[in-house]
Amino acid sequence: MTSFKTLDDLPADxxxxxxxxxxxxxxxxxxxVVTDDTRVRASAPTILELADKGxxxxxxxxxxxxxxxxxxxxxxxxxxxxxxxxxxxxxxxxPEITGPVVxxxxxxxxxxxxxxxxxxxxxxxxxxxxxxxxxxxxxxGDFYVNDAFxxxxxxxxxxxxxxxxxxxxxxxxxxxxxxxxEQALGNPERxxxxxxxxxxxxxxxxxxxxLVAKVDHLIIxxxxxxxxxxxxxxxxxxxxxxxxxxxxxEQILDAADKAGCTVHLxxxxxxxxxxxxxxxxxxxxxxxxxAADEMILDIGPQATEALADVLKTCRTLxxxxxLGAFETPPxxxxxxxxxxxAAALTSEGALVSVAGGGDTVAALNHAGVAAQFSYxxxxxxxxxxxxxxxxxxxxxxxxxx
Ligand code: ADP
Ligand code: MG
Numbered sequence: 001m002t003s004f005k006t007l008d009d010l011p012a013d014x015x016x017x018x019x020x021x022x023x024x025x026x027x028x029x030x031x032x033v034v035t036d037d038t039r040v041r042a043s044a045p046t047i048l049e050l051a052d053k054g055x056x057x058x059x060x061x062x063x064x065x066x067x068x069x070x071x072x073x074x075x076x077x078x079x080x081x082x083x084x085x086x087x088x089x090x091x092x093x094x095p096e097i098t099g100p101v102v103x104x105x106x107x108x109x110x111x112x113x114x115x116x117x118x119x120x121x122x123x124x125x126x127x128x129x130x131x132x133x134x135x136x137x138x139x140x141g142d143f144y145v146n147d148a149f150x151x152x153x154x155x156x157x158x159x160x161x162x163x164x165x166x167x168x169x170x171x172x173x174x175x176x177x178x179x180x181x182e183q184a185l186g187n188p189e190r191x192x193x194x195x196x197x198x199x200x201x202x203x204x205x206x207x208x209x210x211l212v213a214k215v216d217h218l219i220i221x222x223x224x225x226x227x228x229x230x231x232x233x234x235x236x237x238x239x240x241x242x243x244x245x246x247x248x249x250e251q252i253l254d255a256a257d258k259a260g261c262t263v264h265l266x267x268x269x270x271x272x273x274x275x276x277x278x279x280x281x282x283x284x285x286x287x288x289x290x291a292a293d294e295m296i297l298d299i300g301p302q303a304t305e306a307l308a309d310v311l312k313t314c315r316t317l318x319x320x321x322x323l324g325a326f327e328t329p330p331x332x333x334x335x336x337x338x339x340x341x342a343a344a345l346t347s348e349g350a351l352v353s354v355a356g357g358g359d360t361v362a363a364l365n366h367a368g369v370a371a372q373f374s375y376x377x378x379x380x381x382x383x384x385x386x387x388x389x390x391x392x393x394x395x396x397x398x399x400x401x
Contacts, residue, residue: 003400004175004395004400005398005400006170010169014050014111015055017142018056019058020058020060020144021047022151022158023043023148024043024150025079026061027039032078037082039150040086040087043147056112058106059091060117063075063119064121068121074119074121076116077093091114092114092116095118097137098140106140120156120157123157126156129157134162143168144162147171148394150379151382151394152174152382153385168397181386185387191313193217193317194214194218195219195318195338196211197224198224199223199224201245207387210387212259216260216262218256219264220264226241227242227246228263228265230246231249231253234287238295264310266299266300267303268286268287269290275325298325304334312345318355319353319355320383320384321360322335323335332367335367339369343367343369343373354375354377355370356379
């Protein structure tokens, strides 16, 4: 595994030092109030550890898409109350990221105090990854800590550039994420299973292509399974299906075959004539019995049971994408059942289970098993790029030669 420095590599006493800490404060808001502070809670241990060691901690983050302009409604100070609440500390807001205003603020801070710098994306050099901006930010700090894995797929000044101009460390949340991902696909215990579900094959082509070469079992569910089934000559009726991707599906299946990866497609499915909660037309059938006016909305109970048996033979699981239209009951059944199986195996110590993706996290929370998984990534885009086998610039920049 490529290695990176962590907070353990810093001196125990950081009194007199200024830490520039990249966190994720791109929080969901409604009517000016933060509706979910998960991302703040993820980085709280890093922030508090540095403060408690005596550093003056300067938080760096982006908020929304101001595109290099100062947009007052996109000031990161919109998150100040939520951050202070989660940290249980006072946080000073500084409306700049470079220059004398930041320097003066540092002069006011005492060792162990925390400040929040303005939205990094107010400055054009952030998204352009301008080395001059990185240097100007760095001029006010002694070292850089990146705790925002969710922003690591972007090569921006605050996510990548700073790591080149200051001593750079992974924060605790970044460290946990990288360790979990390494365990899941970098250097996993075999056999490895991947569950890939969700709506569309087209959005996850790179994920599928990467995984067939990496895992022993590829479990395909959700709307994506319909596309694969159709490519195999199954009549999927009115199901969500990308018929134009038939050839691509065949290529993926061929690649899997060559790599010794077993692909699992459902052989029974749950169908309905209309997409609604508990529709009258609901029924379970073999994939070859879907009527022209029906759509597949979940994988069936036999397939789910067979997949649970596959997981029992595996040591590692990586999961992205629900198996059915889980937001609408009863099309959450297979996702909930397989998530519970994976959680139970994880609790027994038989399986390392890593999951990620916006809807996947929601589905695991809905199943009530997110806490039992070995690791659940809330990083969305960065998690998917990692599943595609891409090198994340923010992570790469932390790596030690
Ligand atoms: P993630 O956000 O975890 O990466 P996706 O966004 O790829 O997951 O996919 C989630 C969506 O896929 C959900 O909204 C779910 O309703 C939808 N979905 C899953 N199975 C089906 C299906 N058979 N038909 C239609 N939509 C489906
Ligand atoms: Mg999604």
